[in-house]
Each structure stands twice: as structure tokens, then as C-alpha cells.
Amino acid sequence: MTMAIEKPEEIIVAAVASNGVIGAKGRIPWHCPEDLRLFRALTLGGTVIMGRRTYHSIGHPLAGRRNIVISSTLSETPGIILPPTFDAAVALALSFLAPIYYCGGAQIYARALERADAIYLSRMKANAEGDVFFPDIDPLVWQVVQEEDFADFVHLRYRRNSAEHGIAGSG
Ligand SMILES: NC(=O)c1ccc[n+]([C@@H]2O[C@H](COP(=O)([O-])OP(=O)(O)OC[C@H]3O[C@@H](n4cnc5c(N)ncnc54)[C@H](OP(=O)(O)O)[C@@H]3O)[C@@H](O)[C@H]2O)c1
Numbered sequence: 001m002t003m004a005i006e007k008p009e010e011i012i013v014a015a016v017a018s019n020g021v022i023g024a025k026g027r028i029p030w031h032c033p034e035d036l037r038l039f040r041a042l043t044l045g046g047t048v049i050m051g052r053r054t055y056h057s058i059g060h061p062l063a064g065r066r067n068i069v070i071s072s073t074l075s076e077t078p079g080i081i082l083p084p085t086f087d088a089a090v091a092l093a094l095s096f097l098a099p100i101y102y103c104g105g106a107q108i109y110a111r112a113l114e115r116a117d118a119i120y121l122s123r124m125k126a127n128a129e130g131d132v133f134f135p136d137i138d139p140l141v142w143q144v145v146q147e148e149d150f151a152d153f154v155h156l157r158y159r160r161n162s163a164e165h166g167i168a169g170s171g
Contacts, residue, residue, distance in 0.1 A: 014120075021132070032122075040062075045099075047099070048065045052069060052070065054103060054105050066098065072084040086107075106132050118157060119158040120156075
């Protein structure tokens with residue numbers, strides 16, 4: 001019997017302030033252990049893709065996950081794979097046949113929005129001051145399919161509208 005190999009699911013994971021901020025001076029401008037626990041639980045066992053500055057803000061590879069850091073300047077580092085472009089990172093990640101989590105920053109999110117299947121977004125209940133923002137989520141492309149309330153944030157799960165994949169809708 002032959003088994004079809006399914007394409008790994010591609011998911012954007014982000015925590016976003018009410019005003020769209022995701023970063024300030026190279027860090028996340030809030031400390032929310034509950035969201036960090038959620039991020040860990042969601043991404044364990046998968047492949048994480050992040051930009052070089054996000055990697056620096058974390059400071060080490062994320063345990064229990066395959067770590068891909070996009071950079072053309074970072075020197076070889078144990079525990080991370082270092083493709084120089086977004087496309088090279090995606091090609092590598094797809095070859096591992098595990099769920100792919102796009103973990104920021106802004107340009108990675110913008111590119112991932114063009115191709116991801118889902119967005120897992122923790123929408124913080126407060127504004128934050130910062131210098132890096134999450135890109136716009138087009139409501140024609142994405143719909144909220146799940147919503148869970150936590151003390152400091154609402155966790156939203158978006159799915160790409162099926163028409164976007166050319167599955168539904170004949171006009
Ligand atoms: N709230 C959240 O969920 C969240 C998540 C992630 C990050 N953050 C925050 O966001 C900030 C970092 O984000 P950022 O947007 O400034 O930086 P970033 O995307 O993490 O890193 C930028 C660097 O990554 C590489 N890179 C990114 N996209 C690339 C592409 N398409 N092609 C080639 N190289 C690419 C380049 O590295 P080289 O210069 O080495 O080539 C670029 O200088 C921090 O404040 C961080 O704490 C927040």
C-alpha cells in the first residue's frame with residue numbers, strides 16, 4: 001500500500017498588542033507567562049522559522065523544535081539551521097514533514113501571510129509602545145474560526161478562506 005505524504009501545515013504564531021505592536025527595541029514589550037506557555041505547547045515538535053533579530057531576542061534555539069533562522073549575516077551556530085532567504089527556509093522546512101510555525105518578526109510574518117494555512121494570534125488586551133508591528137490581516141482572506149479568552153489576551157485562530165485555495169466558490 002502506498003501512503004500519500006501530506007504537506008506540513010504552515011501556521012503563523014504571534015502575540016500582538018491591541019495597537020498592532022509586536023516588538024520594541026529588539027524585545028517583546030510585555031511579559032506574559034501564560035502566552036509563553038501557550039506558544040511552547042503549540043510549537044513543540046514542529047519546525048520554527050524566525051528572523052535573525054527574533055532569534056537574538058530569544059538568545060538560544062527553542063528546545064524540542066527544529067530551529068530555522070533566516071539570516072545572511074549570522075555565523076554557523078549549533079542547534080540552528082541558517083538559510084539566507086525566506087524561500088530557502090520554507091523549502092527546507094517543508095522537507096522535514098512536520099508542522100511549520102512562522103514566529104516573526106515583521107517581514108517573516110508578511111511573507112508567511114502569503115502562504116500560511118492558519119494564524120494563531122494572541123491579541124493582548126493592552127496597547128504597547130514599540131517599533132515593530134504585525135502586518136494587516138485581510139478579512140477577505142482570513143476568518144476567525146476559534147477564540148479563547150485568557151486573563152491578558154484573547155487567543156484567536158484564523159484559517160485562510162477556502163476560496164483562497166481555489167477549493168470553494170464558483171462565483
Ligand atoms: N510579539 C511577537 O509575537 C513577536 C514575535 C517575533 C518577534 N517579535 C519582536 O519583533 C522584533 C524583531 O522583528 P524584526 O522584524 O525587527 O526582525 P526579524 O524578522 O526577527 O529579523 C530580521 C532579520 O532576519 C533576516 N530576514 C528577515 N526576513 C528576511 C527575508 N525575507 N529575507 C532574508 N532575510 C530576512 C535578516 O537577517 P540578516 O540581517 O542577518 O540577513 C533581517 O535583518 C523584536 O522586537 C522581537 O522581540 C515579537
